[in-house]
Amino acid sequence: MLLRTLSLCLALTGMLSGAEPEIQPYPGRESKPIPESAKVSLQLGETSYLLGEPISVQFTLENVGTEAFTYEHGGDYRGTGFPVRYHFVVTDADGKIMPDLTQFTMFAGGIVAHPVLKPGEKHQEQLPLLLYVTIDHPGRYKVRVSHDFGWAATEPSKRLWAEATFEVTMPTPEEASALVDTACIRGVDTNIPATETRLLRHPVFLPALLARAQKGSKPAVHGIGGILTVDSTAALFTLAKHEDPEIVKLALDQLLARLPLITTGEYTTPVFHSWYQTSDPKQINSLSWDERFRPEALALGKQWLESDDVDLVNRGALVLTSLGRPEDMPVIHDALARETKSLQRPRKESGDNILNHPSAQDALIRAVDAIRSRGHRASADANMDVADSIILMRQLADKTVPKPEGDAWKARLVTSLESPCFTLCEEALNAVPDDIPSDCIPLVLRRMEDDDLGVVRSACTTAARTKNKDFATPALRILETSHHSWVIRAASDAAWACGARVDLWEVWAKRLAEKEMGHLAFDYLQKIIQEVEDKKTSGSGSNSNMTMDERFILRDRWVTFLSKHSKELANGRRFSIKDPDLLPLMLKPGSDDIIFDLSFKDGTQWPPQKQE
Template sequence: MHPSTATHIRISRATVASGIMIASMCAAFPDTLLQATSVVPGQGQLAMAKAVEDIHDYRTPLVAPPPGIATATLRAPKNRYFLGEPFRVEFVLRNSGTDSFIFSFGGDYRGANRALRYRVQALDDTGKPVPEALSPRTFFGGVTSREAIQPGESWSEKLWPLDYLQITRPGAYTLRITHDFGWNTPDDERARHVSLRSAAAAFPGDRPGWKSPVAEMRVEFVVADDRQLDAMLDDIAAAIQAKDRERIPSPEDLAHPEYLAALEKRATSEDMFFLNALGLVPGKKATAALLGLAQSGGNVRSDTSRLAAALLERRMPLVKFERDNPPWADPVREQLTASSWDDSFAPAARELASRYLKQFDPAAAPSRRPGGIQATGYFRGYLGIADFPEVCIGANILKRTGTADDYPVLRNTLREALNLTLSPRRGDATILDYPDPIPDLIRALDSLRERGFVADEDPSGDEGFFLYFHWLADAPVPRPERWKDTLDTFGASNRYPVWQAALESIPAPMPADCRDFVLRSLEARDYGVIMHACQVAGASGDKTLLRSVLDVIATETCEWLLRAAANAAWTLGARTERAAALAERIPDALVGNTAFEALRRSVLDGDGASDIRLLPRRQRIELRDMWRTWIAAHASDLEASRKFKPEDIPATPAPAPASRQS
């Protein structure tokens, strides 16, 4: 996607995928703006140095044109709109001088729902700024471009102001928009895009020294009457059918209590757009409407019932984990919960969730997704690829509203779900989480426990042993008297979540009598079990486990497993043996790059990142041979954990031109 057009494609503040409302993601880097760089894999240190130069150049402000030379205006088809009507403006930057100037744009759109380098403000008739739109804190950077504008020429970009503003009342407003354009300090602007700002925060265009122009226009918003609303919704429905993005607003733009009845009437439309808008309407009447749609699965399309339940769940309170970890908090959920939820809805919601769970059929698991699409935990919901969406929704409802009375249905569903885990995870199967719907069921059961539920002390059944071990993982020592016998008898289960939970229940430092269980786990068939066994082995400090860990490095073909084994071997004190084992894996097409990176990171004084995936097979074999020789010559230095300069280790060859991929 070209950066100049990327922000023309609108991503709703309430994004929907596969009929399920997507959960907000936290910004992975809250204080840093990620930028793509043109590093060619295999170029080694030269490429890395060039990448650093590129990042430095980006973060250094450009020279701004003299005051008054760069001017900005806003264009719009009209200046009077209904609340919820598609409202899009064109921001125009013009060179009014006699010399060209350079500006930058982009780098702010991957994963975000709006172009983050723009700053947008709306002032009501009293001069008070309206609040900033609540937005998921999702941001993965993007490609930044620089262009020159010649004298008398202009550059423009379209954007949706309501992606930035909460305009909930009719009235006349002064709309103001600016952009840093690379002329202002990155610390003030680009490094803090993901931080939500209050309405009282200073608009950058008002700050002394702000070098970018501010474009302004007057716009009025009015509430549509019933006839006008029907016509407006008809136009939006036609635009959705025609896939005319310029005429489709965000569902949130329509989320006004005055429009509730009209949205409910259209909630069963095939595209689900109006149901999503209803799901964002604040107030308990909207909550009741969603609950009614979710309960009426026999009267409306099942997809409608399911999405209504998912939207209902988004109005429910945060659980302890989310409250204690602000990055996972969702400002949209918090606002909806405060205005739209009370505990009187909980009994009916719990009954709905129980119905979803009781309908679970493990035999209905979908076939493997085309293209090998996989995700874990929260990211399944983000990508909209849950395998059992009804069960996941039901579990999430009980995670937020469940009581001890819901424990049996959650446990029974977990027992059925564990039947999905009989086949060990090998090949390219993900080992970072369990298959759906197990993660959501676990979180629901964990929430019951956080609210004071206490399970039976004597476990039984696969799900019982799983919960027994799982809930001991974060418990203080000592372990219960019968824990070790239970570990030895039931820990090595043919359901890999049980085995993995058993390993996680081993306290640190590892008791000496757990050594045999860890050794047995290092020989398991399931890659996830082996990975956790490596982690326990590394934390144990027991060097008698080292040989088995090195054997994992030497033989297995899973990247995450290889990383865990390499880390464990290092923690257990292996230096030369570890380096030699990693070097032998360099030619491997599946894990060679992972082994190579782990090897470089352990010997380099600095970042060891590199990439050999584009090297031909013969060059990878030659690289392995060079490292064999080098390791043998530097064994004593390696044993002393000496760090080397890039020029002191074998050079990584650049891939031949014929091997490069476009």
């Protein structure tokens, strides 16, 4: 192929025809006008590419003026490996816009930079075009690229866009096989959520990818996952029986993303969305799933539920979540019974995970909920085991399902609240009615003192739902002594919901001396402020940059303030930001540095930031 550089510089003026997509600046940033001396260009290494061949685009921002300007980039690459603030618009010869892949990409921000570009200097980035858009057929294409750079355009036509053209040709079977070989050799880059084989999205690559995958190539399995056809789904079912467990799991992950979507409340979602998946989940299902796969998928799912490998049990549960029907609940029950057979050690440390049940239990419980939504109903009887009880507790907690006839379910609820199985105990706490029966109150109180912090958190959550004043003092005691952030949050919510006010603020004020506790404390301490009570604020912030002495001084300020005004606060008084006594509570002792701040819906902040 010819090696030729295509370069097109576009000035700030609107040189592109047609309507421009709206490009938003980075969230939370104050945008600046676009510098008049900023120009952009786009360079491609070649004029023609094979379909599926990587296309690298070099985007250049250049200062062609006589004065320096500041631009912004970053904050958009974690979880993707490439910057998603770049906006690509690729059109074919008929003017059809190619599908945008970035709208379904999961990313987690990143570091934002604000460099200065001096006259004559350039900022350049290499961008993988096929990670931004899908090109699924040969032909002539035009690519246009833009970035906000932290600037605000006065109108869409003023936005900086660069463009270039290129051609895509269909590979022969031999060329397709060669592209597959090259992509598989380069392997899977775990830092970039699109191994090169996932660029081979056309069915022409399926035979070569399947042949490679059957020989144990993991990148080839990823590649098959990127081809959204029924034939590729059939190939994945073949690989799900591979002798290599790693190939099996990779194939399963691709299959799970293709299963029918599930509806929970007002949301319709896939049962599984892989971190590198860049296509619309609805499109994945509509293009690659066929109901003829249902029996085989269910059979495999039930088989995986019997595995000793927790990863396979999780995957089997996801299959039943999508495809399971009421008659399939027994296999979920049996898997849940095995998972809860052995008692787990109590979670007592501040770093222990108390948001999830152990092993594959969360996935199995999700399958229980899905099958219940399709008509399964549990009943209470004397011969229920732990798994039966968990299934019943999930049903009792579902407010859309009427309670079973009779009082047997109430007795089972009480028994479950006393269970040594943490999972069952937590699910029973979730099932306690908001209008809590009197015989459940002492059981919830005991669970607020449980050895397992997950149970304690669930008990606090239940206390908050019931708003029963009997739980206020125990919640405050938990708050005084706990060091697990999720228990602290749940205890605070419970104390507040059950009527604690001044006592709650006093506990939080005393904990201000603890490092890294300020942001949690201010979530509740700010409730003494009238503007917060009036819902005029949109958020708050905190700064932990204090020495130990400064933390103790700030703590004493809050304790003194609350002690002085305790009767007024108990009678409902709240203090306005105009009250001079409030400001010292928000600042670092001995300076004007802001420790706590409030953001208002009108865009202002209090205390106001110091002007440089």
